[in-house]
Amino acid sequence: MVDPEFVPQDGVGIPDALQRLWTPHRMAYIKGEGKPDGDDARGCPFCGLPDLDDAEALIVARGKAVYAVLNLYPYNPGHLMVVPYRHVADFTELTAGETVELAEFTQHAMRVGRRVSAPHGFNIGMNQGVVAGAGIAAHLHQHLVPRWGGDANFMPVVGHTKVLPQLLGDTRRMLADAWEG
Template identity: 55%
Template structure:
């Protein structure tokens, strides 16, 4: 692991919520201007290189797919926030939820419910963050292909590592997590 270099964080500022105009809150803000590159540079793949279009053509193991439905499928996030971070994607290359057919919406919902049950059983998580970032401006890493995040959460799973060391500690390898979840997925 790289050593801590205080100069690397010299541009960071922390503001107290009480310093803002309007109704004060208890939040502090950590400004991370180095992440602006993700917003400004786009970081979007070409349409023919969409990872969510390419994944279903690969083996489940290679694509980290844990379950396939008729209109959508579930795979592990290659850059997870937590172990077991899943994505539910329609097979069809659509950018936003309002473009999804009723069948796709229903299956995305059903796969999300099943994923929650499987993650609870396999990892004993106690909660979830579930959401969709719609469009590049909203922070979608792959803005051209709709996908829903399912992030399992545990008490005290937040720590200083991602902020100070720019490292996310993942207790299991992606392949192990995929095998565990897909084995527990109902037939």
């Protein structure tokens, strides 16, 4: 005999005590939508972002050779990427000027992040090649992820969900406003 309390309601499943945190926007990332094919700059999101308005593109700051942009699928609030304007895949292919500005932008992003959100630390790095975890391997980008004690909990491990306490537009505005200050 089936307990009537656990009969599916309107075909949506069996009720349980779990809360659901829906993140349907991540499906585009999971499916790999918007990723460029091969080394072609056409269709590369990092090549197209500088043509957009900063708020629309989530660009925090622009330099001569690189720009800082929020990650559309962040690990934590304030997860930035420093991206060269030039479509280049490998760190060794950067010019001396691009390398210096990428490093300076990363340092400045750390200072700004500390000022506006007081992280306890940072993860900084770049994934070179698909096998190394690069989501968009054809266009080099360096990640800067603010970290706080306790920011990694059971949600990503058990629920495969990251809880972010701030909207991307709010994060971009906060960092962009503090970039020059």
